[in-house]
Amino acid sequence: MAELTYRDAVARAIAQEMERDPDVVLLGEDVAKAGGVFKATVGLYEKFGPKRVRDTPISEQAFMGAAMGAAMTGLKPVVDLMFADFAAVCWDFFANEFPKSRYMTNGQVKVPLVIRLANGSARFGAQHCQSVENWCMMIPGLKVVVPSSPVDVVGLLAASIRDPDPVIFLEHKSLYAVKGEVPDGEIVDTLGTAKILRPGKDATILALALMVPRALAAAERLKAESGIDCEVIDVRSLLPLDTRTILESLSRTGHLFTVEENPRLCGWGAEVVSIVADEAFYDLDGPPVRITTPHIPLPPAELEDLLIPSVDRIVETVRRTLTA
Amino acid sequence: MAELTYRDAVARAIAQEMERDPDVVLLGEDVAKAGGVFKATVGLYEKFGPKRVRDTPISEQAFMGAAMGAAMTGLKPVVDLMFADFAAVCWDFFANEFPKSRYMTNGQVKVPLVIRLANGSARFGAQHCQSVENWCMMIPGLKVVVPSSPVDVVGLLAASIRDPDPVIFLEHKSLYAVKGEVPDGEIVDTLGTAKILRPGKDATILALALMVPRALAAAERLKAESGIDCEVIDVRSLLPLDTRTILESLSRTGHLFTVEENPRLCGWGAEVVSIVADEAFYDLDGPPVRITTPHIPLPPAELEDLLIPSVDRIVETVRRTLTA
Amino acid sequence: MSKKTAAIDIAEATRLEMYRSQYRLREAEQRAFDLFLQNLVKGTSHLSLGQEAIAAGFATAMQPGDLTFCTYRGHAHTLARGVSVEKVLGELMSRDNGLMRGKGGSMHLTSVEHGVMGSYAIIGAHLCIACGAAWRAQYQGKSDVTTCFFGDGTTNIGAFHEALNFAVIWKLPVVFVCENNLYMEYTPIKDVTAVAQPAADRASAYGLERILIDGNDADVVYQTAQKAYARARAGEGPSLIECLTYRHSGHSRADPAKYRPKGELEKWKESDPVKTYRARLLAQGIKASVLDEIERVVKAEVDAAEVACKASPLPPDEIMFTDVYADGGCAWRN
Amino acid sequence: MSKKTAAIDIAEATRLEMYRSQYRLREAEQRAFDLFLQNLVKGTSHLSLGQEAIAAGFATAMQPGDLTFCTYRGHAHTLARGVSVEKVLGELMSRDNGLMRGKGGSMHLTSVEHGVMGSYAIIGAHLCIACGAAWRAQYQGKSDVTTCFFGDGTTNIGAFHEALNFAVIWKLPVVFVCENNLYMEYTPIKDVTAVAQPAADRASAYGLERILIDGNDADVVYQTAQKAYARARAGEGPSLIECLTYRHSGHSRADPAKYRPKGELEKWKESDPVKTYRARLLAQGIKASVLDEIERVVKAEVDAAEVACKASPLPPDEIMFTDVYADGGCAWRN
Numbered sequence A, B: 001m002a003e004l005t006y007r008d009a010v011a012r013a014i015a016q017e018m019e020r021d022p023d024v025v026l027l028g029e030d031v032a033k034a035g036g037v038f039k040a041t042v043g044l045y046e047k048f049g050p051k052r053v054r055d056t057p058i059s060e061q062a063f064m065g066a067a068m069g070a071a072m073t074g075l076k077p078v079v080d081l082m083f084a085d086f087a088a089v090c091w092d093f094f095a096n097e098f099p100k101s102r103y104m105t106n107g108q109v110k111v112p113l114v115i116r117l118a119n120g121s122a123r124f125g126a127q128h129c130q131s132v133e134n135w136c137m138m139i140p141g142l143k144v145v146v147p148s149s150p151v152d153v154v155g156l157l158a159a160s161i162r163d164p165d166p167v168i169f170l171e172h173k174s175l176y177a178v179k180g181e182v183p184d185g186e187i188v189d190t191l192g193t194a195k196i197l198r199p200g201k202d203a204t205i206l207a208l209a210l211m212v213p214r215a216l217a218a219a220e221r222l223k224a225e226s227g228i229d230c231e232v233i234d235v236r237s238l239l240p241l242d243t244r245t246i247l248e249s250l251s252r253t254g255h256l257f258t259v260e261e262n263p264r265l266c267g268w269g270a271e272v273v274s275i276v277a278d279e280a281f282y283d284l285d286g287p288p289v290r291i292t293t294p295h296i297p298l299p300p301a302e303l304e305d306l307l308i309p310s311v312d313r314i315v316e317t318v319r320r321t322l323t324a
Numbered sequence C, D: 001m002s003k004k005t006a007a008i009d010i011a012e013a014t015r016l017e018m019y020r021s022q023y024r025l026r027e028a029e030q031r032a033f034d035l036f037l038q039n040l041v042k043g044t045s046h047l048s049l050g051q052e053a054i055a056a057g058f059a060t061a062m063q064p065g066d067l068t069f070c071t072y073r074g075h076a077h078t079l080a081r082g083v084s085v086e087k088v089l090g091e092l093m094s095r096d097n098g099l100m101r102g103k104g105g106s107m108h109l110t111s112v113e114h115g116v117m118g119s120y121a122i123i124g125a126h127l128c129i130a131c132g133a134a135w136r137a138q139y140q141g142k143s144d145v146t147t148c149f150f151g152d153g154t155t156n157i158g159a160f161h162e163a164l165n166f167a168v169i170w171k172l173p174v175v176f177v178c179e180n181n182l183y184m185e186y187t188p189i190k191d192v193t194a195v196a197q198p199a200a201d202r203a204s205a206y207g208l209e210r211i212l213i214d215g216n217d218a219d220v221v222y223q224t225a226q227k228a229y230a231r232a233r234a235g236e237g238p239s240l241i242e243c244l245t246y247r248h249s250g251h252s253r254a255d256p257a258k259y260r261p262k263g264e265l266e267k268w269k270e271s272d273p274v275k276t277y278r279a280r281l282l283a284q285g286i287k288a289s290v291l292d293e294i295e296r297v298v299k300a301e302v303d304a305a306e307v308a309c310k311a312s313p314l315p316p317d318e319i320m321f322t323d324v325y326a327d328g329g330c331a332w333r334n
């Protein structure tokens, strides 16, 4: 058992898989000698050398494509895209190439790769702090994984690298410095599994990434201040989505809250609420409520803090809804 | 009053606005001499000349950017992107540039432009038939307009060109040949307004573009075959969204169905269902149900027809839900 | 532009193979067009009638295991690697006997077993993807070379630039082949390009040699391909080759090609690669009967393919729900 | 690379203005760094210490009404167009007196009234956007010219290629200025670029003249800018200018720049544009007292700016909800 930061957990997972499988390679801007802009790949270049850990030019299309071509023909590339917002400059690969090749070729082409994105708020402003998990969830054929803790980073990133499908792996920038206990030895988790982090009987709160610790803190306060006992579920994976765990929780609590960092419209919360409203309508004891960032671009620095769902906002929304 | 095709309505709207405002310009691949790949801009080059109607290279980023720079400094560009799927090669402009500049600059920069996309199914396969209206709805700062008839094309496209914000205008490829009556003279509609096309008391069916005629046909059959009286609303505009008309209808019918062509997850239907589930929970007499394309890439030719929501599927889903 | 075909020393068997290949591409695509006129091709399609020398010349120079990446205009390149006419026509006709059982369509022909790694319909991406396939060869110490075909119009999209720079700095065994048929869809390439030769005049921007050849001469194409492959296999990195050619048909099935200046098509038909190559072989002393026999066998393949495709059923409906994910299905939830 | 500074004939007032400008950029950015060390800059920031001659040279050559597009590394270009130090520092400190009242931050400095049409933080896009601003001038028959600044690393992204080709075929009055400071973030540009001079060696791919200059010499920059502006105003189209320079600080506030080879920074500091320009002016007979007075006035502006920024409140919370749409608000529904 060691205490690791979320950022070190990234490097640990990649190292674990690179040691195991010589076809795993890592590429991206400043990912090698510099150890990544977020220092999440420090040491890998030294350990695995310039053949397996490669710096790229500012050519997101070229290296997304290169990863895909390599994946199609036998390698298992892990790509560092740096800020998640940069998905927009190579979106063609996310939307049109990675997820469609297997289908269009009736299974002939396989695209086993992992694209790592530094997602979410961190005070850099409108073009560097977007949460793009819903961009990815919209696209059939992708898998979308969003860890909230160092141990999940290790296990889910390892599972993503071993997965035979294209996986978008969204690391949260504001979690990189967060520490957590991680067991020694090989860790491989399972994609498509949500985790109940706090059992509760009055309401189900779903969250992802940075919103997970906030949902947990809110649940503690709701319990202490108002006696409201919330079940907090870390969704962890948007594709595949663990609807079973979600629907089962809801059937016990009767109330659903989603805590999303992506801007309000068409987020993963909307998807989950719609599934629940359709399939578990009669389990609902009240309106399912989404707590989201408003549908506006993000300002930088301190202003950002006011827009992202906070512990206060979660507490107030849940309390107001349940005591309405 | 004249009978016009949906494709001719596009040219008519652009001509109307180009005549009125010398700053309106049109650009895109094959848009000038060839009259557009979908022949929706035939005659404009001849009428307005090479200065105002311009062919571009296959450089979607360059001409999206050029449109933006021109819009920022005084022109009113209308851009033809051809297939909606190509939004992926210039998504940076949709996601990071058009919608954020005004906000980031505290209102200094304005981006009044219209991007026209040929959206939706038409048997071209996985990379040419996507419905990307939900991609656009996700992005704060855009407006998103989706007409279903020739007269709406004229009025909404004219309104989009006059609008001071960036508007994504989604034309449906499979509607281009459809004809409809269009009044003579200037037509300017209002963005952000849904239209009740068929009043009904038993259920509200929301649809967009190609799904509108299907929803209407389904409503007729439901009435004739099962006596179920559906209200059909053409949503017309996803941003701004006319939630008032939707919520008001729902308060009368108690049942909601959305008919979406975009793949299932995180579509506009999910957003509307979530809004309704939150704000009108106690108006709902049963689960709100989304009828969508499944979450898979599209095959070409006849196979495509089986995946897009059909009149049959709408009829069966509504009937099954309401008689459950 | 090198025009010294007379000096090219190519074995007779190779020349016959290139004739067979070109003739076969021509026949197969003409048949595809007939089937379209019979309303048996429901999706779109893009023919490369007139451009056969490029596909035939490169494919003949390839070795087994070499990889091909093409565009939506990929019938010829797919067939040239040995994929059967039946499988290609079947795919165009959305039949169950199609190369992808109808799930991809004309624009996405793929036959991994033949090294055809896909046909890509969004301009640009596949130049980048080809880099990756070549990188894998380099990484694994394999000697295969990747060839990526694309059009003149494609040189103006950003992905072209990124891929070229990337291939050079990583010294990848990839050959980029620009088929300059003078048009991007309906717009003449010269109206939208800052240089006269859209690929060749940009080679220096990547430190590459300027290579501009007659793309209607299979011998020139073959020889140029051989050099590029040798260079790639020797670890000397990528090449960029611009082949001048012309498409005899419209851009796609929807295009009557009215934008052509009068006489242009006729002029180019004078250098029709199939006809001129036949004439050259005859002039070089090959017997007409040998060529006739090649043509007969090809025609028989194409005829049989048509019959088989017409007899093939549509794929079963369930096929639409397969192979989204590696587990074979499309489930995104439990 | 042209090095004939001695021969350049520039009016004394202009030279003094370029000194004032360079000195002011230097002082303002050094103060920004001090404020960061005081933890008063909460967002990111990217300084161009060492690159001042480029911003000063171009801005001095511009006419009122000319437009500037810059990157996240845009403090210098924004200040050089006459925006006050207070407004720039205020924005970095997220204060209500900031250029965008804190809503954009350091990476997005914009002052439309000064012709600064924005600072863009996703590499590439603004080269395309600059084309559009230039197109508008051409369309409306205006004589203003648009200048677009970007780094060496930016030449490898697709948008660079698209913008250059587009500007040339439309003959747009736009000047593309590549500030080659040898690094893209932490990676040396030569490690990731197929040619030695990332911009200049690609000019021919767009039919443009190869222009490579000493970006640390404001006189050379000024003269080159003047020529490019004259060409643009004469309707002769775009220019691509590569300026060799070096950044004295790290890539961003987070970067200690440990990747530099030993001695590199020191070597470049010998051609520090502010210091060398001062020395040149003295050598040309300008009195030290004249320069001292310029420095005193600049320092006073920067000091006053710091005081004003520290005194300025944060913007009101409501500002976060304004100016998403043209109606001033953020409503997406009725």
Ligand SMILES: Cc1ncc(C[n+]2csc(CCOP(=O)(O)OP(=O)(O)O)c2C)c(N)n1
Residues within 6 Å of the ligand: B029, B058, B060, B082, B086, B089, C073, C121, C122, C123, C124, C150, C151, C152, C153, C154, C155, C179, C181, C183, C184, C185, C251
């Ligand atoms: C990104 C993108 N933009 C536009 C198109 C539409 N389109 C399809 S083919 C084509 C012309 C391509 O021209 P070229 O590269 O010369 O190839 P050719 O068709 O002549 O073989 C265009 C513009 C596309 N498929 N993808």
Ligand SMILES: Cc1ncc(C[n+]2csc(CCOP(=O)(O)OP(=O)(O)O)c2C)c(N)n1
Residues within 6 Å of the ligand: A029, A058, A060, A082, A086, A089, D073, D121, D122, D123, D124, D150, D151, D152, D153, D154, D155, D181, D183, D184, D185, D251
């Ligand atoms: C599309 C995109 N990719 C990557 C980045 C991250 N990034 C920010 S600055 C930078 C380096 C840019 O180098 P250069 O163009 O030389 O400009 P400089 O910073 O040296 O001024 C990178 C890679 C980005 N902002 N946008």
Ligand SMILES: [Mg+2]
Residues within 6 Å of the ligand: C151, C152, C153, C179, C180, C181, C182, C183, C184, C185
């Ligand atoms: Mg072409």
Ligand SMILES: [Mg+2]
Residues within 6 Å of the ligand: D151, D152, D153, D179, D180, D181, D182, D183, D184, D185
């Ligand atoms: Mg640089």
